[in-house]
Amino acid sequence: MNGLDIWMRENPITYVVLGSYAVAFLIFAVEIAMVRHKRKITLQQVRLMRDAGDEE
Amino acid sequence: MSGLFMLVIRRDLMLAMRRRADVLTTLIFFVMVVSLFPLGVGPEMDMLRKMAPGVLWVAALLSSMLSLGRLFSADHLDGTLEQMMLAPQSLSMLVLGKMAAHWMVSGLPLVLMAPVLGIQFDMSAEALGILIVGLLLGTPILSMIGGIGAALTLGLRGGGVLLSLLVLPLCIPVLIFGTGAVEAVSTGLSVASHLSLLGALLVLALAFTPWVTAQALRISME
């Protein structure tokens, strides 16, 4: 833990950018990816349902 | 033999995974219980650091108790337990499978989560390491002892009271050795002796609890 402390004091900007902003934007990116994935899956399902419905 | 063991594990994990949220829920619950203590006790770090191992262990015990209550009772109510007893294989093996599945769902995630929570309590890295090893040895024991309790409380008639009184205190040694090991770090006492006692308990539990639980189930079913 001590090593981290020293490193942090020497490179505050790196610490801030990597620790907060990189993580925050990573989270945003993951959320966007999840939303897009969900849309893809849902569209697939809807098409599947429609095709199944047509057969009946 | 081991086929049945795997089948039961697979079945119970499937039941748990049916709601993927389930596993997460246990975890969040653990986090929440741990966070309650500072709220009750107050924010002084010194005191919190001292309480940490006890708090984490109690929270682990609690999450395993809350999820164990229904280990057999759900199967009992819908008749699956009867069918399990009619399986042409050893009941102990089957019981062991159920316990293992329970541990994977409710014990293992806690062990992995514990260090993060330890940081909230400002625990040292060494103490965290010991905590994890202790939990790895101890949580399976909790699942197994809890299994006996769950089996005994199935068909409670008068006698059951006495039995559940016996089971809960059985968990106390686990808690004491588990917390003791972590405290030994800070007081400089021997950690190894605590951990090896936990290990011995684990071996004992593995050897006896499945059989005892199977007997308890047979009694409860009559």
Added chain:
Amino acid sequence: MSGLFMLVIRRDLMLAMRRRADVLTTLIFFVMVVSLFPLGVGPEMDMLRKMAPGVLWVAALLSSMLSLGRLFSADHLDGTLEQMMLAPQSLSMLVLGKMAAHWMVSGLPLVLMAPVLGIQFDMSAEALGILIVGLLLGTPILSMIGGIGAALTLGLRGGGVLLSLLVLPLCIPVLIFGTGAVEAVSTGLSVASHLSLLGALLVLALAFTPWVTAQALRISME
């Protein structure tokens, strides 16, 4: 109206008496959680005295959570809940009855047990008195808020843990005011304001939770 209330209380108490093990399990759990801390933290009386209210309150909260799972689920499984919803009287009243019975079975024994445990922590007589008053006001709130959670999680897998996940955050103010009152004794601050806040919460809970729980039950039954 109040006939139904009494009927439900009588019924639930009767059932609890038939399964005495359940009541005892809650109580033993409470005692165990509380007694674990002196074992974990070590014998320094100063620190123990400071921790005492927090530990007792958290333990009370957790043990009431332990028994909440069964509040409605047993009645749900055997169809009694359906019949209760068809009773030609207000469902809120009936729910209030069940909450009251739950408190008598799982809250009241804790309140009575608390002073004995408080002595283990070297609490002063005055602090013990405040603790008991606080618990008397607070534990019914826990049962009532818990009722909402129990109704919402009816028939869901992972019941017990999910239930606590929903309910624990909502119970935090009770915990804070309850422990605050006891700590105010030692710091010489106003005890009355904490207790009157607890009282206000109790009145609020009495006014709203039965109705909310009744709505939750109707949703869950669909």
Added chain:
Amino acid sequence: MAINWFKYSAPTTFYGLAGKLIPWFGISAAILFAVGLYIGFFVAPTDYQQGEFYRIIFIHVPSSIISMFLYLIMAGYAAMGLIFNTRLSSMMATAIAPTGALFAFISLWTGALWGKPMWGAWWVWDARLTSELILLFLYLGYIALHASIDDPRRADRASALLAIVGSVNVPIIYFSVQWWNTLHQGSTIKFSGTSMHVAMQQAMFITLVACWLYAIAVILARVRSIILERERHTKWITELPEVKN
């Protein structure tokens, strides 16, 4: 027929409208982020007390504020869904929850990161921190309950009830926690935001708006998927261009 039209109109028009709006919100969020962070990192001066560490504020404060407001908005939508039985409101509530939880998490994470250099600890049991943590639990409870119920109509109504109860409780929690903490001891190191530089204020305001726009874009995108999923049996869904091909 008239009833049918009324019943389906809301999600139908909303679906198209949201689809058109999302890119605008998304692009302006990206631009504002860029501008805000530029000002924050290159224009705003170094704080004489905290050095460079204070620059975490441009993500920390917006996410804290948004996580709190989103809970209220979510509860509002949920209540509307429960009382007026409008399906779109329930879907909005469901769509908001994950974003709210993520912002609460970002707030906790960035706060912890800030705390290490400032207080020397990742975490202290300060009132504001604690209530933010509880807020995260409330979000997670809502999400977990919604996910555990199979029937979406039932899930909507049950979790709406929870959200409402939670929103009544949030102020109580907030004050109780504050009181709990201040009674104990002189509050731990607190940041005094009085002497904030203009550039800092500007940067924070711009990133706040950017975060709002981002949140709206993501929520709208999510609600579109939810509409598709829930309404998949209706005719208008099967006639959508993206479904047809």
Added chain:
Amino acid sequence: MLEVSNLACSRGDHRLFSGLSFELHPGQIMQVQGENGSGKTSLLRTLCGFLMPDEGDILWNGGDIRELEEEYYADMLYLGHLNAIKDELSGLENLRISAGLSGVELDEKEAIAALRRMGLKGRELLPTKVLSQGQRRRVALARLLVSDAKLWVLDEPLAALDVGAVALIQELIAEHLARQGMVIFTTHQPLLVSGMEMRTLTLTRAGSGAGGRMA
């Protein structure tokens, strides 16, 4: 009088029935027929107000049951697939409590008499968990003897009962009808009520076109 008009109900993706209409007047009895899974239980539960219908109205003496609520519940009695009895309590306690819930105060003597008439002599004080399946059903059915509800909604009342008990239930239903009561029930076993015209409502399987047909 119970009026159902244009009722439609679906579970999950399946439309169980739609456009269902019927009236039930005092003294009338109606059997709901259909294969397994055709929606009989769902219909009865909709009549109880547990399930929200997709469309249509259910009126009791002219008022919507969702608005009448307790007034309606005072007039009706529902027995479902589940017995709604507590394993740990005796038949006597169970009967008194369930009667109490529906607003009928019962003293011990009356309760015992009812249980005896249901053929549970000597078993009144045993915890119901030791009783046989049929005996537990009889404890649940004993409510029919002590209720003053006008409308009985019975979901497979004959399940697990032996021939003697089936005859007894037939008798009880006949008495109830003679008192101008109303009965809706389902069963897969034949149930004959003497001297009464039995109306039947047949639900056809969801796959083969949803709908109900009155006979």
Added chain:
Amino acid sequence: MLEVSNLACSRGDHRLFSGLSFELHPGQIMQVQGENGSGKTSLLRTLCGFLMPDEGDILWNGGDIRELEEEYYADMLYLGHLNAIKDELSGLENLRISAGLSGVELDEKEAIAALRRMGLKGRELLPTKVLSQGQRRRVALARLLVSDAKLWVLDEPLAALDVGAVALIQELIAEHLARQGMVIFTTHQPLLVSGMEMRTLTLTRAGSGAGGRMA
């Protein structure tokens, strides 16, 4: 071959039956009859080894079932009042697991075929909690199709089933007997197995003198 000699069983203070003896040979079927509470379920559960008889022996191929244990259980299949299916799992998963427990590995295709034969087409993948009472019973009964047990012990297999399903069960039993299987069952509804001599064992009500009578 199942041999029961001089069996006696009592629950609580009640002697349910005593001096009960019978033999069941391959290809034979026996119905246990009696009023509610006469001890049919208790007899079947004693044959499964759940209950300890007061007196008498139960022999399977000459060995005591309490000593044979797993060997005996590999040869028999019991279906009780309870369905032994998990609400959260689909019919498919339930069937594969319950077959697995009794030692039969089943692939997905076989399981679906069995469920379809039980009339559950289109419901194979729904969680069983949304199924109707009869459909859940059918999921439980699907085990009969995939089991290779010689002795079937069925406690009211027809409960909650509609006419079509009852006919199917009759067919299954007939096939099983033709394969030299054995069946013991109880029911309150008539069950006719074509081309087989049905033996009946009547248990008389405890009150009126305990005992069993073979016909």
